[in-house]
Amino acid sequence: MSDTDVADLVGALRPVLQRHGLEEHAGLLGQVGPHAVLPPEAPGDLAVLDQLPEACESADRADAGLADVVRRLAPRAVWTQTARYLEHPPSPTFLDGYAHATLVGPPDGGTASDTRTAVSVGLLLLGRDVHYPPHHHPADEVYVPLGDADWLDDDATTYRARPGGIPLHHRPWQPHAMRTGSRPLLAVYLWSGDVTTPSRWCGSSDEPADGHVVGPGFDVSSRFDVRPSHRVDRASLVEPDLDLLDVELLGRTGPG
Secondary structure, X not given: OOHHHHHHHHHHHHHHHXXXXXXXXXHHHHHOOOOOOOOOOOOOOOHXXXXXXXXXXXXXXXXXXXXXXXXXXXXXOOEEOEHHHHHOOOOOOHHHHEEEXXXXXXXXXXXXXXXXXXXXXXXXXEOOOOEEEEEEOOOEEEEEEOOOEEEEEOOOOOOEEEOOOOOEEEOOOOOEEEEOOOOOEEEEEEEEOOOOOOOEEOOOOOOOOOOOOOOOOOOOOOOOOEOOOEOOOHHHOOOOOOOOOOHHHOOOOOOO
């Protein structure tokens, strides 16, 4: 990520957050700067990246300015998968339809000088007909989906359709889930706070060592490696007022 890339990303994401009342989160983008994400030790191949061009094509319908920047950066991103998900996939096909990439800031599983103020921005990619089950993490999270999907938040019992381009805010440890339909989903995420502790599934057997009781626990002392990444050929890409849906009203969470 060059200085220009970072400036373009921040410049496209900030007004989206401001338009939907997330001024505080927009202000966090002032802390964002280039951060080298270490390359993988060996080349990887994530199946869902075959659907990245289609996800990028669909993004314009959500926010054309942000989609333009994402479409340029996504092929150069270091795509990976959370190691905890690799150890405990929720279904036989989930890993074929999921990937995320840190664009700027410390990656999950990495290190940060101050986990109270750290900020990371990245991308989530879900393939067609993927169920991303309830999960949570200590980072505060804002998603800007660049496509339509169904979302489940906290104690809701049914998924609700959410349009692309509308930010969703998940507080630390707030459970959430999502489900795609006939098109893949690309989403921008903004993590703040403890951005280096990866996400875990809700209802897992991992209980917190410190007595934390907000939902199924997370051993915050753990750090996990991630799956080798995959870089996408840029030539494969094709160029192609609602109120904030803030799930704080429902309860409580690079990416996920």
